Amino acid sequence: MIGQLALKADSGVPKSAVKEVNIAGRSLAAKFDAIDKAGDSGDLAGTKKEFEEMVKLAEILDNYVPKVFACPMKCEGEKTYPAAGKCPKCGMAITQLKSHADHDAKHGGTFFMAPDNKHHLEGTISAKKEFRIYFYDEYTKPIEPGKFTAEGTAWTSGKDVDKPLKMTVGPKKEFLTGQVDEAIAFPIRVKLFIDFKDKEKPQVFDFEFTEPSKEPADTDKDKEEDKEKKHSHG
Ligand SMILES: [Zn+2]
Ligand SMILES: [Zn+2]
Numbered sequence: 001m002i003g004q005l006a007l008k009a010d011s012g013v014p015k016s017a018v019k020e021v022n023i024a025g026r027s028l029a030a031k032f033d034a035i036d037k038a039g040d041s042g043d044l045a046g047t048k049k050e051f052e053e054m055v056k057l058a059e060i061l062d063n064y065v066p067k068v069f070a071c072p073m074k075c076e077g078e079k080t081y082p083a084a085g086k087c088p089k090c091g092m093a094i095t096q097l098k099s100h101a102d103h104d105a106k107h108g109g110t111f112f113m114a115p116d117n118k119h120h121l122e123g124t125i126s127a128k129k130e131f132r133i134y135f136y137d138e139y140t141k142p143i144e145p146g147k148f149t150a151e152g153t154a155w156t157s158g159k160d161v162d163k164p165l166k167m168t169v170g171p172k173k174e175f176l177t178g179q180v181d182e183a184i185a186f187p188i189r190v191k192l193f194i195d196f197k198d199k200e201k202p203q204v205f206d207f208e209f210t211e212p213s214k215e216p217a218d219t220d221k222d223k224e225e226d227k228e229k230k231h232s233h234g
Contacts, residue, residue: 121194129179148195186212
């Protein structure tokens with residue numbers, strides 16, 4: 001399995017290393033079973049030994065994970081680099097980003113990590129009941145929905161009348177969007193099946209919204225508009 005992933009053109013693993021990655025991957029899988037067995041039999045020393053070997057195997061694999069660097073000041077926004085260096089804007093040393101370090105919602109919605117451990121997504125709903133799904137990579141960098149498709153159902157929490165929810169790609173390809181049926185009221189539940197087109201079955205995600213999602217920027221804007229007593233728009 002890991003060997004197959006390593007063979008992909010965009011895996012970042014050089015062809016010459018695919019064999020090593022494959023062996024390490026297989027051995028790692030076997031270690032899980034060995035640790036399980038040693039643990040079950042109460043063999044503490046054995047468990048520790050297996051665990052240490054497992055860490056070494058994981059380190060071999062980690063060497064081949066593509067690295068991602070960016071300026072800590074975010075001078076270039078979401079721009080990233082594959083190797084260490086200096087930020088062309090401020091000259092600071094760019095630092096390696098950690099995957100899965102950021103699981104915060106960006107649009108005031110509900111944030112999930114997909115079961116593939118790679119994609120993240122966020123569901124939001126507006127006062128007019130437009131439901132959106134934003135996608136992110138493992139560094140929580142926004143990605144276009146691309147080939148992803150999604151469909152599901154929405155219903156009022158506590159009521160068992162659900163309505164189909166069809167999702168389409170948004171106008172700027174920033175998200176998938178779908179209109180929740182007029183008859184559905186807050187608190188709104190959504191069950192969505194997302195197909196990541198990765199040959200796996202569509203993954204199911206459950207959302208519950210007690211009220212419309214608020215963009216973090218909207219909250220600031222609302223305050224300013226209150227101050228200036230201007231009309232709101234949108
Ligand atoms: Zn910079
Ligand atoms: Zn994550």
